[in-house]
Amino acid sequence: MFTLEALLLATVFCGFFGIIWKKNLMMKIISMDVMSTGVIAFYVLVAAHTGLFTPIAIPGSRADVAYADPVPQAVILTAIVIGFSIQALMLVGVMKLSRDNPTLECREIERNNS
Amino acid sequence: MMMLTLAWITLPLFVGFSIYLLPKLARVLAVAVSLVSLAYGLWHVVYSDPVVLSLVDSFGVSLLVDQLSGFFVLTNAVVTAAVVLYCWQSDKSAFFYTQAIILHGSVNSVFICADLISVYVALEVIGIAAFLLIAYPRTNRAVWVGLRYLFVSNTAMLFYLLGTVLVYQANHSFAFTALVGAPVEAIALIFLGLLSKGGIFVSGLWLPPTHGEAESPVSALLSGVVVKAGVFPLLRFSLMMPEFDPVVRFFGVTTALFGVSFAVFAVDTKRILAWSTVSQLGLILAAPMVGGFYALTHGLAKASLFLTVGKLPSRDIEILKSNQIATKLWIALAMASLSISGLPLFSGFGAKVLTGDNLLPWQTVWLNIATLGTTILFAKFIFLPHTHGKQSVEMVDNSSAELSGFWLSIGLLIGGLVLANVFYLEAYTFKNIAKPLITLALGWLIYWLLFQNLSIKLPRVAEQFDNLIGAMSLVLIFLFWMVMA
Numbered sequence: 001m002f003t004l005e006a007l008l009l010a011t012v013f014c015g016f017f018g019i020i021w022k023k024n025l026m027m028k029i030i031s032m033d034v035m036s037t038g039v040i041a042f043y044v045l046v047a048a049h050t051g052l053f054t055p056i057a058i059p060g061s062r063a064d065v066a067y068a069d070p071v072p073q074a075v076i077l078t079a080i081v082i083g084f085s086i087q088a089l090m091l092v093g094v095m096k097l098s099r100d101n102p103t104l105e106c107r108e109i110e111r112n113n114s
Numbered sequence: 115m116m117m118l119t120l121a122w123i124t125l126p127l128f129v130g131f132s133i134y135l136l137p138k139l140a141r142v143l144a145v146a147v148s149l150v151s152l153a154y155g156l157w158h159v160v161y162s163d164p165v166v167l168s169l170v171d172s173f174g175v176s177l178l179v180d181q182l183s184g185f186f187v188l189t190n191a192v193v194t195a196a197v198v199l200y201c202w203q204s205d206k207s208a209f210f211y212t213q214a215i216i217l218h219g220s221v222n223s224v225f226i227c228a229d230l231i232s233v234y235v236a237l238e239v240i241g242i243a244a245f246l247l248i249a250y251p252r253t254n255r256a257v258w259v260g261l262r263y264l265f266v267s268n269t270a271m272l273f274y275l276l277g278t279v280l281v282y283q284a285n286h287s288f289a290f291t292a293l294v295g296a297p298v299e300a301i302a303l304i305f306l307g308l309l310s311k312g313g314i315f316v317s318g319l320w321l322p323p324t325h326g327e328a329e330s331p332v333s334a335l336l337s338g339v340v341v342k343a344g345v346f347p348l349l350r351f352s353l354m355m356p357e358f359d360p361v362v363r364f365f366g367v368t369t370a371l372f373g374v375s376f377a378v379f380a381v382d383t384k385r386i387l388a389w390s391t392v393s394q395l396g397l398i399l400a401a402p403m404v405g406g407f408y409a410l411t412h413g414l415a416k417a418s419l420f421l422t423v424g425k426l427p428s429r430d431i432e433i434l435k436s437n438q439i440a441t442k443l444w445i446a447l448a449m450a451s452l453s454i455s456g457l458p459l460f461s462g463f464g465a466k467v468l469t470g471d472n473l474l475p476w477q478t479v480w481l482n483i484a485t486l487g488t489t490i491l492f493a494k495f496i497f498l499p500h501t502h503g504k505q506s507v508e509m510v511d512n513s514s515a516e517l518s519g520f521w522l523s524i525g526l527l528i529g530g531l532v533l534a535n536v537f538y539l540e541a542y543t544f545k546n547i548a549k550p551l552i553t554l555a556l557g558w559l560i561y562w563l564l565f566q567n568l569s570i571k572l573p574r575v576a577e578q579f580d581n582l583i584g585a586m587s588l589v590l591i592f593l594f595w596m597v598m599a
Contacts, residue, residue, distance in 0.1 A: 012276065019269060020583050025261075032268065039276050046283050071173050072282060075231050079275055082238045086268050089242060093249065093261045100254055106579055113255040114323070114574075 004045055011038030025097070025104040029090050036083045043076035115165050119179060122154050123226065126219025130212050137208035144198045144211045151191035151222060158184030159537065166228075176289060178228035182353070185406030186225040186339075186346055189413035193338035194218045196526045197331045200421055202519035210250055217243035217335065224343040229288045230278045230304070233347050234271060237311055240343055241267040247332045248324065259327040266320045266582055267311055273590070274307025290347075294355055302593040305348070305361070309593075310586055312344025314399070315369045317589045318392050320582045322376070323574075325388035330424025333384060337391045338417035342409050345395055352402040361596060362399050367480045370396030374487035379570050381431050383423045386491060391416060393484060394454070400481055401472035404465075410534060411465040415450040418527035419495075422446045425520065434498055444500035446524050451492035453531045455557070456485065456550040461534035463550055464541040470549075482553075489557025490565060497561070 015035025022028050051066025055073075094104065101109045129147050133140045158165075164180035194214065201210070220239040227233045241264055249260035278288065280300035285292040293301060306317070313321035321341065325333045352362040373393025380386045394412045398405040422443055428434055453460035466485065473481060575581065 012272075016269070016583075016587070019265070020580050028265070032265070032272075035269070035272055039272050039279075042276060043279050046279050049283070072279060074173075075288070078231070078235060082235065083268075086238070086242060086264060089245065090261060090264060093245075093257045093264075096252070096257050097254060097261070109258055110579060113258040 001045075001049075005042075008038050008042045008045060011035075011041070014038075023105055023107065025094055025106050025109065028106065029087065029094065033083075033087060036079075040076050040080060040083075043072045043079075047072040116167055118154075119165060119167065119177065119226070122150060123177075123219070123223055125150060126215050126222065130215040130219060133208055133212045133215060140208045140211040141198055141202055144215050145195055147215055148191045148195035148198065148218060151187055151218070152195065155184050155187030155189075155191055159188060160184075173288070175232050176228045177226045177232075178350075179226045182349065182406040183225045185410045186342060187222055189342065189410045190218060190221050190225070190339045192526065192530050193335060193413050193417045196417055196421070196523035197335050199519050199523040199526065200331050200334075202522075204519075206250075210247070213243050213246045213250075214335065217247065217340065221339050221343045225346055227347075228290055228350070230281065230290065230292075231288045234274060234278065237267075237274075237343060238271055240340060241271070244336060244340055247335065248328045250332070251329065255327065259324055262579055262582070263320065263324045265579070266586075269583060270307045270310035270317070270586065272307075273303045273310075273586070277301070277303030277305075277307065290350055290354055293351065294357070298594065298597050301358075301597050302590060305593050305597075306586060306590045308344050308348050309365065309589060310344075311341075312348070312395060313341045313392055314345070314348075314365055314395060315372055315589065316585045318369070318373075318395075319576050319585055321392055322380075322385050322388040323577050325391065325420075326382060326384040330420055333388075333424075334417040334420040337388065337420060338413040341391065341395060342398070342413065345398055345405075345409075348399060349402045349405045352399075359402065362402055363474065363477060364596075366396045366399030366401075367477050367484075368396070369393065370400060370481060370484035371487075372396070374484050374491065376572065377491045378487055378565060379568075379572050381571075383426065383429050383431055383434070383495075384420070386431070386494065387416065387419055387423065390454070390488065390491060393488065397469060397481065397484065400477055401469045403472045404468045407461075407534075407537060408465040408469055411453065411460075411462045411531060414527045414530045414534070415453045415460075415462060418446065418450045418524050418531075419454075421520065421523060421527075422450070431494055438499045438501040441500045441502050444498060446528065447495050447498070449528050450531070451495045455489045455492050455554055457554065458542065458547050458550065459535075460531050461537070462531065463547075464535055464538040466550060467541040467546045468538055486553055486557050486560075489554050490561050493558050493561035493565075496558075497566075 012035055015031045015038060018031025018034060019028050022031055047069045050069050053065045053067045055067040055070040097109060098104055126147050129143050133143050158179055159181055162181035164178060166178050168174060168176040217240060220236045220243060223236040224233055227236060245260045245264040248263060249257045277300045281292050281296040282288060284296045309315065310317040325337050328336060348362050351358045370393045373389050373396060377386050377389035377393060380389055398408050425443055426434060426439060453462035456463050456466040
């Protein structure tokens with residue numbers, strides 16, 4: 001469990017440093033996606049602390065099964081949808097910018113627009 | 115009360131989307147929504163009975179509406195109404211009003227939420243709506259500024275989300291109060307998210323370029339209310355859980371000084387205002403008990419300043435100094451500036467007194483310096499040359515039709531600033547009145563002696579995109595160390 005946790009945090013920070021160090025705007029957006037994947041997976045991991053069984057109650061099912069915690073899963077579903085819509089919105093912005101800055105170098109765009 | 119609150123909070127979302135179907139009614143509907151919020155906010159300010167709701171179940175949404183929320187909702191309502199009036203005769207499409215009202219609704223929901231996840235959702239919706247408003251002109255520059263904003267806010271919110279799950283892991287709850295027993299890293303991550311979103315201290319370096327580059331009505335919305343959505347949960351934490359009080363107060367003081375020291379050296383009018391927003395947010399955080407009233411007076415004054423500055427012929431303060439601006443505009447500028455500087459008769463004075471009474475001893479000196487700095491930087495606006503006659507530089511948009519909307523919105527904001535005095539009439543004692551007058555005199559003296567001809571160009575390296583994100587990691591380490599201590 002501990003190794004998994006460490007790996008997920010590493011994913012988050014990989015994404016975070018990608019946002020800082022990658023020069024291309026497109027790569028920065030992908031890095032942000034990596035970061036959010038890490039966070040989402042962390043929620044799933046926390047949900048699995050109590051067990052791995054899908055938390056759906058069926059009449060007649062046994063009560064002593066180790067169910068996964070449904071709350072973090074329900075919550076992260078919202079965050080996934082929000083994350084993906086923001087991603088889409090950003091890509092539209094990038095499409096617009098790419099017309100005048102075909103290389104999408106972040107420094108270049110910043111210099112042209114300030 | 116429960117049904118009323120639920121109806122009020124969902125109203126902007128319904129209306130926001132129906133505006134898109136009924137473009138003819140866009141402006142009327144937008145004003146109507148803000149008036150409903152105005153009534154709701156006012157009701158909670160006057161009858162300060164807190165309303166506590168928890169929807170669905172123990173893991174559901176929990177809401178808390180009290181006087182503090184009331185003040186913030188009131189600010190949001192007045193500023194939104196003023197911005198819609200300002201845009202009344204412009205050719206803004208229904209899309210603009212849709213976004214403005216959705217923004218209004220999501221900011222309102224931050225002000226009444228009492229659990230971490232609802233705050234997260236509301237803050238993200240704010241990010242999206244604000245991006246669409248900033249990018250509304252569709253120019254490359256606007257898109258880039260908006261994209262930067264969205265990037266910073268989304269990265270901050272990812273950290274926040276990570277902190278939230280750690281809180282849940284420790285206490286099996288998403289309520290604000292679950293923060294008490296939470297691990298250090300969870301608290302640091304959540305604070306980082308909120309500080310970045312609210313434009314506090316180093317993580318707030320994104321704010322001046324964003325607020326400076328957006329169109330005037332959008333800047334007014336952003337500076338007047340949207341940043342306060344990041345600050346509000348911090349106030350709640352500090353009021354609910356005394357152990358976070360020192361952290362919040364500390365960030366308040368540092369931000370107040372940080373913002374004001376950049377503002378006095380800025381030469382671009384909109385950037386001066388944006389830096390001043392950073393510093394005023396600090397003052398809101400410095401005394402969490404009374405932050406609501408301060409937020410109200412700051413929101414109204416700052417929105418009217420941004421709207422007025424948008425009508426000036428130039429953004430460079432040096433050019434404005436060597437030309438003459440119309441007296442009518444100058445009066446609007448001066449009234450709002452005097453209110454932020456804390457002149458009696460305006461409610462900015464009452465807010466300053468109230469904040470001053472609720473400070474801890476160690477904060478007083480630093481915040482007096484910040485207040486003095488504020489008077490110096492607003493002296494830049496108050497002492498602009500102006501004239502009645504025809505030789506004044508023509509206003510940017512001189513069609514009288516468009517101006518009537520402008521004056522209506524400025525009238526609303528300044529009128530609000532004067533009327534808000536009723537919330538704290540006790541401020542008017544001799545001792546209280548003397549202090550801001552002395553501060554003003556001192557500030558103006560320093561302005562005339564030192565700052566009038568001073569021009570130092572501060573480097574803007576820190577505002578580059580990579581450095582904005584990098585600053586977050588610094589703040590995270592700092593927070594970690596601070597919460598540990």
